[in-house]
Structures are given as C-alpha cells and as structure tokens.
Amino acid sequence: MANGAAQSAIVENVPCPFCALLCDDLRVAVHRGRIEVKENGCGRSSRMFSVPDATPSAAVSGKPATLDAALSHAIGILRSAKHPRIISAGADVAGVRAMLSLAERMQGSVDHVDRSKAFRNLRVVQDAGWIATTLSEVRNRADLLVLAGVDVATHLPRFLERCFGSGASLFGAGAREIWSLGESSVSGATVPVRHLATGNARLPEVFSAVNALLANRRLDAAAIAGVPLEAIEALVARMKAARYGVLAWSAAGLDYPHAELTVQSMAAAVRTLNKETRFAMLPIAGPRADVTAAQATTWQTGIPLQVDFRNGVPEQRVPGADASFDAVIYVAPLATADVPPVFDVPLIVLGHDAAASWKADAYVPVATPGVDAVGHYFRMDGVVSLRMRQLVDRGLLPAAAVLGRLGAALEVPS
C-alpha cells in the first residue's frame, strides 16, 4: 500500500476495476492521498481513480450523520424488514459473500442492479449452453471478430487495443478483420471493419438468416432486416473461413423483449461453425461487477441471481417473477454505479463518494476495491479474477465489513 501523507510513489501494474476488462497494466502515481493514472489508462479510469481529498460523511435521510448514527438507522430499517433485498452495484467477492450471508440470515434476497440484462445471457447458458472464449485467446488466436449490436469502445475502452489490434500475438494472427452488426460503432479499430447496419432489435432476423445459410438453406429475400442478402451471405462465408472466429456482444445492448432468443440464435450459429472450424462467443459484461456477483452467488448457492432465501433455501427468481421486498441495501462501492432505481421501500446505500447525494434513508460511505481497499473482481470472461490493490487509505470501511456489522447487530435482540 502506498499510503503516507507526504510520500509520493509510482505504482506499476495496477488493476483497474472500472470496466469488465480489468486491465492490470496501469501505471499510477500516488501523491498525498491522490491517484493519477500515468500510463495505460483510459478516460474512465483516469476519472474514476481520482478520489477527492475529503471523505464523504455518512448520512441519515440526506443529512450528514456519524457512521454509528447511519448504521443504527440502517439497523432499525432492517429490524422492521421481513425480506430485505441486497443489490450489488459493484460489490467485490468479499462484498457478495457478506451480502449472501446477511440475506440468508434475514430471509432476504440478493440481486445485481444489471441482472435483467445479464439474464439474457444466463437463460441461454441454463437452457442450451454455448462455446465461449477468453481475452487472451482472442488476442492471440482470433482472425475474425464479429460484433453484434455493441459499441465496444464505450463498454470496454481498451478492448480493441489490448485484444484485437496489431500488437504481438503468439501465432501471428495474420489478416484480422472486424464485422460489425447492428447498432455498433467501432472506434479505435486498427484493422479493417465492415458494417452491416440495422437496428439491434432486428438482430434476431440477421442471426436467423445466418443460421439458415449455415444449414445451406436458400433464402428468398433480397434483404434481411434491411441488410442485403449478399452481405449476410458474405458474412457467413467469412465466418466459415475464419481460422478462429469470435462473436462478441453485450447483453445490455440487446434491449428488447426476449432478447435471450437472439443470444440463443448466436450460440446455435457458433455451435454449427465449430463442426468445421473454430469459433467462440465472448459476452461483454457490464461495468458494475455483474460477473463477480454471479460467480460468488453461484458457488455458494448454485443460483446465479436473483437468489431468494425467504423459504429458507436458495431459490432462483427470474425477471418478471421477482421476490418481493420491504427494504433495500444497495451496495455500490464502484464509481460506475449510478443512482439506483426508485424503490418504494426504505433504502440503505453502502456507496462510493458520489452516492452521498442519492436520496437514501441511510448512507454509509464505503471504500472502493482497487482504490482504497483490497478486494477481488472477476473479469468479463469469468475465468480471470484479480486482486485489487489498496493505493490510498481514506479510513473508509469495505462494504463487506459494513454488512458484517449490520449482520452482527441484528443478531442481538433489540
């Protein structure tokens, strides 16, 4: 840890928790409790690593309060709650573990703020499975990247630079190419890009056509979803010719009813392609540690969210059949978490600095793993997890410790 008031230090290979790419090659300067990204940053990391001098005050109903006062208020809310919901908006592994422990004890539920987006992928895994890959495989092996309805630079600012650029690769990936489908833009690409423009909501039609062509069916249409048939035929030919193709999408970008069927259709195409060549899927996750929440919840309970403990056993609740709840704990240690949706129940926020301005009944500032706390996050591919470093010490508790305190207080009868 590089603490100490007047000391200044350069720290190498710092992991960044602010998007699902978890770059860990940042070079940062830490001086008088402030962090400046010197190398290998992006706009987001530069912004989010810079922490204000002052730590925010805890608050009760928007008014500054002592930590103890905010905790007591939160405990009061939880004492009168029957089934609280604890929502991650960036909790690390320790945070999710603490969320599960508390929810289990209180017959509450555990959720992630982006769960309904992630569910578009999860449903496909639960129903059919898929063939997937990870970032280093993409970097070294892929000669074709198909992006489906995703503005990759917005989700993962350094993805193209790190995984599909002109940098070194083990096998000399050779001629690389990006095919971009739907409402996707590819800024920062250093390889040829071909666009097949259509609305994201029409991607199901595009992938139905892809699957039909892969099955050697003839399509009697000049265009599919506004895309000329020849273009889709060319796409399919390119996919079949790929030595190692990768299909990437963001579930968040498939924002229309039954988008899971689109993912299903993509998975089917990739399965078919693997009969002759190698092709794999790369789901692009969100910036609030949704993969971390799903991983820890799954190994502890078998259920990847939303998990509901009201009946004493962990039960999966799917979107549209959510568990009811009468209080919310919103765990938002990452600055990527925005103001939570409006709930008609008391709201406890364990959050980053800016969360102080959210209208919470109780607000407890918490440390950010990777900035002023250690902690583990999973990368988007769900394989690599990294230990975040504590770069500065602002005297804030990690979310897991706050949840632990709430749990301990609830053990004692009022």
Next chain:
Amino acid sequence: MIRLKGGCIYDPTHGKQGVLEDLYIDKGRIVPMPPAHVTVDEVIDVSGKVVMSGAIDIHTHIGGGKVNLARTLLPEDYREHAVRAEGGLRAGGGRMVPSSFVAGYRYAEMGYTACFEPAILPVNARQAHMEMGDTPMVDKGGYALLGNDDFLLRLLASGAEPRLVSDYVAWTLQATQCIGIKVVNPGGISAFKFNARQLDVDDPHPHYGVTPRRILGALTRALHDLKVPFPLHVHASNLGVPGNVASTLATMDAAEGLPIHLTHIQFHSYGTEGERKFSSAARQIADALNTRDNVFADVGQIMFGQTVTASADTMAQFRNSGHAHPRKWLCMDIECEAGCGIVPFRYRDANFVNALQWAIGLELFLRVKDPWKIFLTTDHPNGAPFTSYPHLVRLLMDREFRNQRLAGIHPDAASHSELASLGREYSLYEIAIMTRAGPARSLGLKDRGHLGAGAAADITIYEDMADRERMFSSPEYVFKDGEIVARRGKIVKSVPGGTHVVRPGFDRGIERPLREYFERFLTMRLDNFPISADELVECGSREQLVHPCGGSH
C-alpha cells in the same frame, strides 16, 4: 485431551489391521499415550467400532471455473436438491455439483477430511481457492494444469533444457498454491484450438510439432527433478474412445519409468472387440499396473444415474457433446492455458456401453492387486457424484451384492465382462489403504492418512455393520483436527479447512522469460498472477499447509 477408548484400529501406514488400541488427541493432533499424571478431559468409548484416519479424496472436482459453469448450466440440480440453512450451517444445494458449503458438509458426513481438486487452471487458481475457501470441513489441495499452455509448448518446441521446464513447473506450483501438476489430454486441448479433433500420443501438435509423449516425458522429469512427492497426474489422450487402451499404455510408457498417476483410468481402458466395437480392456490395464512399479491410478468409477461431466478436455467434451443429457452443454477455450467443457450425462444400466463402463471400473478395482497403487474415485462428478462412495465401497467389499447388481445391467455387457468371475472382496484394511494411507503417501502428506503420534487428529469412527454402504454413509464420529465435527452422518460443527501445498525451490530467473511472455501475449501482468499465502487466507483458506519436497517416491 481426549481418549478414544477401545477402538478397532485400521492404520495401514503402521500396519495396524484391526488392532484394539486407544487413541489420544491433544491440541488437534494424535499424541502418544500420556503418562498417568496427565489429565484426560474426555473419554469416548468406541469399543467395537472401526477407527480409521479421515478419508482423503485424491481426485474430486469441487472448486473452480468449470465447477461453477456446471452449476450454472444445471439450475435443475438446485431446484430439486435445495439445502436449508439450519443449525449454523449455510444454505445451498445440488447433488451432481453441490454448492461450496454443501460439498464440505457432505464430505465430512461421510468421514472425509481432505479433498483434492485435480484441475486448477493456473489463471483460474484464485477462483478455485475462493470456492474451496467456501468449502468448509475438509482440507483442500489442488493440481495445477500444465501441458496445454502455450508457454510450456513453446519451451518444448524450442528444445529448452529440462532445468527451465522444472523452474517453470515449480514457479507454477508456488504461484497457484498447488500441491501437484496435472496434464489433461497432453497437447490435445491446445490442438483443438487449432481445429484438430484428435491427438494421439505420438502425433505432433499441429502448431508446435511437440508430441503428447514429449509433454508427458518433460513433466514427469520436472516433477522428479524437483522431488515433488505427487507424481504427474495424467488424464490421458483419447478419453472415452473405443480402443484407447493403446494410447493409455503408451502414456504409461511415456513416463520412462518415472512415477506417473493415470487418473479416471476407467475412461481409458476400452478395447474395440465384439460386434459393437466396444470392449473391456481392464485386464490389460490392470496387468500393466500390476507389473509397472512407477504407475499409479485412480479409477473414476461410473454409477448409473444422472450426473454431469466437467473437464478441461475440450477436445473430448466437444466430441461427446452429442451425448449430452439433458441436451445442453458448454465449451470454453481458456487463456492460452487450457479449456473447459461441461456435458451433462445420464449413465444407464440398460445401455450396453454404460453398463460395460460400470463393469470395467469394478474389474480394474478387483484386478489391481496392490491397493497402494489404485485409489477410490468416481472422478466426481464425471463418473458419479462423490456421495456414491459408500455404495461403491459396498460393491468392492460385498461380492454377493456386486453380483446382484451385475445381474441387473445390460445382459450383453454383463456377458462381455469377466466381472462375475472375480471373487475378490476388499477388506476394511484395503479400503483404508485406498482411501487414506495410499492417497496421503502419494501426495506426500506425512501427517495425514494415518493414526500415529503426530498426525493431525482427522479421525473417522464407524459402526462395524454388515451393510458396508450404510456403514460408510454415516460414521459414528468424525474428528477434524481433534474436534468432533460430525455424529452419525450429521454435521455438528462447521470448521474451516487449510490448503495443502508444496513449495519446491527454483531459479527465479524463469520470471524473466515469463514476464516478457505475459507482457507480449497475455492480458494479465505477471505481477498480478501469483497468489501469496496471505491472499490464500483472504480467499477463505484457514492456512497454508506446506509439505516438504525431497522424500522418496
């Protein structure tokens, strides 16, 4: 101090075969009989009961990415087998792939006190340790997966000196906090990424030109040179392929006389005889084990019913995906290291192939003469969930029971197998070897797997019942580190477990080419890769348990 009075001791490490003797436990360890003036705080009468050390599972997939993917793929396993939070125990569920807490409880209920996760991808080691950290009751250890990673394949392709391979192996053991090295389908997982669908022991890798034989030779040599107690743990080429007996024997040869452990060897003991072109090669494989001092194996017994196969062997899993039941499966290429494939499977006794697989596994158990050379596993969950071990013990110990079962399987499979002619019944002593003393010796755990003074007081005490399945399902007492943690098959106290590791010495010079490799090709920096002893504890381990290298194999 606790005195266990009058038990019938089965301690193969000390040659004790049903000896009536008291045991003394103090501060978590087994201690010699104390002098008369020492106060014994508690006397537990275990007269007539069978006393063994805690059981050790040498090969069980209980933690890490593939296990969690299997859970994700199978929500039905959790809907149907939910476990309530009660008595201070955590909720969870699952029968095929139990949740982390539940896996620990189920193992301890059966008298197991240590479990070894056999397929830890180095890059996924953190996750594996986090999951195992949330698996209470048992100590854990892991085998790091090498032999499909591009770093090693590049080393071998460039003709690197054995010393460099050893340094890399030792560095990997340290960085991943593991106790052994495993290779899965040597070179084959990597070859599949190059679109190869098969790689036999002497086939050159499509990119590196290196053969599986060369990979096996290099890794067995490295572990030998590093004096790592546990031999190379090998999931051989051609898993599940009829006729793979040839490549299994070639895999044994590839070790060139150095110690090698072939895992789930049942899946690698198939011939091509008969009209279905699928036959038992159990006799050939058992003969090889019986005549080669350097070869060890665990069986990977299958049991009839629904389970799920989870393996790093993407080449085999993709090939077998058509057999998925229910019809869903996953495959993943992983980080220039290996891969992972999850295929749910239902073994049916009325299916010729499955029935013969069942018989082949049992044949192997019964034909391998030395129980120190063969270990009891179902390759959980691939052959069956680990909770079927008591049933398997009964199959081995009770010939009549076994033959009744044999009568119920596909008649052609029964007649194609020589199982009916094998009259052997395992003794309690042999079971104690196969599930305790043998694994501990193989892994180099000097203070586990036995009941001598100085051993960890991991002790399992059974009622001696004729029904061995019942007996082994719910031991009377299970002690973990000197505390009673289970009584009559129910957990009475949840305790955390430690992590067994080895730390062979090596030349840190290996970090120079590694650092360059990571920076040029991978998407993670070398500095962020290793797991420190402190981080292991953050992951959930009670403590790091370091075992020495340098003993004789």
